Amino acid sequence: MRSRNFAAGLLVAVGTATALASPALADPTEDPATQQLDQTFLKAVSDQGLKMKSDAFAIDLAHSTCDVLTRTSSVENALRHVQNATDWTDPKKIGAFGSLSVQAYCPKSMPKQ
Numbered sequence: 001m002r003s004r005n006f007a008a009g010l011l012v013a014v015g016t017a018t019a020l021a022s023p024a025l026a027d028p029t030e031d032p033a034t035q036q037l038d039q040t041f042l043k044a045v046s047d048q049g050l051k052m053k054s055d056a057f058a059i060d061l062a063h064s065t066c067d068v069l070t071r072t073s074s075v076e077n078a079l080r081h082v083q084n085a086t087d088w089t090d091p092k093k094i095g096a097f098g099s100l101s102v103q104a105y106c107p108k109s110m111p112k113q
Contacts, residue, residue: 041104048096052086061085065098066106075111078102 030038041062042055052058061082069078075098082094082101102110 037104041100044100044104045097048093048100050093050097061097062101062105065101066109069102069109070106 038055038059042058045052045058050058052061064085065078065081068081069075072078078101079091079094079098082088082097086094086097088094088097
Protein backbone atom coordinates (compact mmCIF):
# COMPACT_ATOMS: atom_id res chain seq x y z
CA MET A 1 0.00 0.00 0.00
CA ARG A 2 2.82 2.42 0.78
CA SER A 3 4.13 2.24 -2.79
CA ARG A 4 0.66 3.13 -4.05
CA ASN A 5 0.70 6.16 -1.77
CA PHE A 6 4.04 7.18 -3.30
CA ALA A 7 2.61 6.70 -6.79
CA ALA A 8 -0.48 8.68 -5.88
CA GLY A 9 1.71 11.43 -4.45
CA LEU A 10 3.65 11.54 -7.69
CA LEU A 11 0.50 11.93 -9.73
CA VAL A 12 -0.85 14.64 -7.43
CA ALA A 13 2.44 16.50 -7.59
CA VAL A 14 2.40 16.33 -11.39
CA GLY A 15 -0.89 18.15 -11.33
CA THR A 16 0.39 20.88 -9.02
CA ALA A 17 3.82 21.46 -10.56
CA THR A 18 4.16 24.51 -12.76
CA ALA A 19 6.78 25.51 -15.28
CA LEU A 20 8.30 28.83 -14.33
CA ALA A 21 10.62 30.84 -16.54
CA SER A 22 13.89 31.94 -15.00
CA PRO A 23 17.23 33.14 -16.29
CA ALA A 24 19.80 30.55 -17.24
CA LEU A 25 23.22 30.37 -15.64
CA ALA A 26 26.19 30.93 -17.91
CA ASP A 27 27.75 27.49 -18.32
CA PRO A 28 29.67 27.10 -21.57
CA THR A 29 29.32 23.30 -21.51
CA GLU A 30 25.53 23.39 -21.87
CA ASP A 31 23.32 24.84 -24.53
CA PRO A 32 20.98 27.67 -23.53
CA ALA A 33 17.86 25.48 -23.68
CA THR A 34 19.37 22.98 -21.24
CA GLN A 35 20.49 25.79 -18.95
CA GLN A 36 17.00 27.28 -18.94
CA LEU A 37 15.40 23.88 -18.27
CA ASP A 38 17.77 23.30 -15.34
CA GLN A 39 17.02 26.73 -13.88
CA THR A 40 13.28 26.26 -14.32
CA PHE A 41 13.53 22.87 -12.60
CA LEU A 42 15.57 24.32 -9.72
CA LYS A 43 13.07 27.16 -9.29
CA ALA A 44 10.19 24.68 -9.17
CA VAL A 45 12.07 22.56 -6.59
CA SER A 46 12.65 25.66 -4.49
CA ASP A 47 9.04 26.80 -4.87
CA GLN A 48 7.90 23.40 -3.56
CA GLY A 49 10.08 23.97 -0.46
CA LEU A 50 12.31 21.00 -1.24
CA LYS A 51 15.72 21.51 0.37
CA MET A 52 18.61 20.01 -1.59
CA LYS A 53 22.34 19.67 -0.86
CA SER A 54 23.15 21.71 -3.95
CA ASP A 55 21.77 22.62 -7.33
CA ALA A 56 24.07 20.10 -9.00
CA PHE A 57 22.84 17.38 -6.63
CA ALA A 58 19.21 18.19 -7.43
CA ILE A 59 19.79 18.06 -11.18
CA ASP A 60 21.83 14.85 -10.94
CA LEU A 61 19.17 13.24 -8.76
CA ALA A 62 16.45 14.27 -11.19
CA HIS A 63 18.33 12.70 -14.10
CA SER A 64 19.06 9.51 -12.18
CA THR A 65 15.41 9.32 -11.09
CA CYS A 66 14.42 9.44 -14.73
CA ASP A 67 16.99 6.75 -15.50
CA VAL A 68 15.49 4.48 -12.84
CA LEU A 69 11.96 5.13 -14.09
CA THR A 70 12.94 4.51 -17.71
CA ARG A 71 14.97 1.40 -16.92
CA THR A 72 12.47 -0.25 -14.57
CA SER A 73 9.14 1.29 -15.65
CA SER A 74 8.36 1.44 -11.94
CA VAL A 75 7.18 4.60 -10.20
CA GLU A 76 7.82 2.89 -6.88
CA ASN A 77 11.46 2.22 -7.78
CA ALA A 78 11.95 5.80 -8.94
CA LEU A 79 10.44 7.21 -5.75
CA ARG A 80 12.46 4.81 -3.60
CA HIS A 81 15.54 6.11 -5.44
CA VAL A 82 14.64 9.69 -4.43
CA GLN A 83 14.01 8.61 -0.84
CA ASN A 84 17.33 6.75 -0.63
CA ALA A 85 19.26 9.73 -2.02
CA THR A 86 17.70 12.23 0.40
CA ASP A 87 16.86 12.24 4.08
CA TRP A 88 13.17 12.73 3.31
CA THR A 89 10.52 10.52 4.85
CA ASP A 90 7.52 12.59 3.75
CA PRO A 91 5.87 10.91 0.74
CA LYS A 92 4.61 14.31 -0.45
CA LYS A 93 8.17 15.66 -0.73
CA ILE A 94 9.39 12.49 -2.42
CA GLY A 95 6.46 12.51 -4.83
CA ALA A 96 6.84 16.22 -5.57
CA PHE A 97 10.52 15.83 -6.43
CA GLY A 98 9.82 12.74 -8.52
CA SER A 99 7.07 14.56 -10.35
CA LEU A 100 9.20 17.61 -11.07
CA SER A 101 12.02 15.36 -12.28
CA VAL A 102 9.77 13.50 -14.70
CA GLN A 103 8.08 16.66 -15.90
CA ALA A 104 11.41 18.37 -16.59
CA TYR A 105 13.68 15.60 -17.82
CA CYS A 106 11.66 12.58 -18.97
CA PRO A 107 8.05 13.58 -19.68
CA LYS A 108 7.62 10.63 -22.05
CA SER A 109 8.10 8.34 -19.04
CA MET A 110 5.25 9.97 -17.11
CA PRO A 111 2.97 7.26 -15.73
CA LYS A 112 -0.36 6.84 -17.47
CA GLN A 113 -3.48 7.01 -15.33
